[in-house]
Amino acid sequence: xxxxxxxxxxxxxxxxxxxxxxxxxxxxxxxxxxxxxxxxxxxxxxxxxxxxxxxxxxxxxxxxxxxxxxxxxxxxxxxxxxxxxxxxxxxxxxxxxxxxxxxxxxxxxxxxxxxxxxxxxxxxxxxxxxxxxxxxxxxxxxxxxxxxxxxxxxxxxxxxxxxxxxxxxxxxxxxxxxxxxxxxxxxxxxxxxxxxxxxxxxxxxxxxxxxxxxxxxxxxxxxxxxxxxx
Numbered sequence: 385x386x387x388x389x390x391x392x393x394x395x396x397x398x399x400x401x402x403x404x405x406x407x408x409x410x411x412x413x414x415x416x417x418x419x420x421x422x423x424x425x426x427x428x429x430x431x432x433x434x435x436x437x438x439x440x441x442x443x444x445x446x447x448x449x450x451x452x453x454x455x456x457x458x459x460x461x462x463x464x465x466x467x468x469x470x471x472x473x474x475x476x477x478x479x480x481x482x483x484x485x486x487x488x489x490x491x492x493x494x495x496x497x498x499x500x501x502x503x504x505x506x507x508x509x510x511x512x513x514x515x516x517x518x519x520x521x522x523x524x525x526x527x528x529x530x531x532x533x534x535x536x537x538x539x540x541x542x543x544x545x546x547x548x549x550x551x552x553x554x555x556x557x558x559x560x561x562x563x564x565x566x567x568x569x570x571x572x573x574x575x576x577x578x579x580x581x582x583x584x585x586x587x588x589x590x591x592x593x594x595x596x597x598x599x600x601x602x603x604x605x606x607x608x609x610x611x612x613x614x
Contacts, residue, residue, distance in 0.1 A: 396502035402427050408603040410490035418601030423462035427495050430456045455566035460540040490519050492603040509573035516566050517546040550606045583612045
């Protein structure tokens with residue numbers, strides 16, 4: 385046993401930034417192809433729900449039942465990949481011609497944030513954030529005249545999610561009784577570097593070497609994330 389100590393050297397942690405964003409359009413419940421999303425300025429995850437529902441009995445507060453927690457959020461960016469059009473309710477009538485107010489394709493997302501501390505700063509580590517079952521809401525797009533203080537148009541979208549099951553490859557619940565989830569967070573400072581590199585090869589794809597072919601970026605479901613990092 386030892387007395388608690390605060391703010392020791394090397395333990396002043398912080399998190400910053402957003403980069404290496406990948407969009408994975410959903411196809412039949414899977415996320416088989418990922419594309420790089422440039423120009424992202426912000427990704428916000430906003431959990432909702434888990435509200436208190438108190439129950440009274442015997443003249444006391446007997447129980448406090450929590451409602452279902454849901455994952456929502458927003459994305460802001462200066463641009464987006466062509467694959468985002470279907471997720472934003474657009475469809476191509478012909479090359480370069482798009483019609484709006486169409487069904488919105490579900491998608492997954494992966495992005496990276498920087499972990500820092502007071503000795504290594506931004507070289508300390510990073511987190512990978514995986515989002516599943518998201519759909520985007522219609523968004524406002526404002527276009528201003530070019531003037532003496534021009535600014536690029538920054539677009540934004542809100543999204544909600546439908547959680548995916550945390551089960552094994554055969555659809556059986558994992559030990560631990562986990563509930564469905566819409567997000568996974570991976571801390572590079574706490575997982576094996578070799579296993580993390582294997583996961584990133586799945587998330588980002590690989591180039592071909594020699595006579596071999598590369599692999600397409602895809603978003604693995606939770607059971608595969610677990611098996612890769614275990």
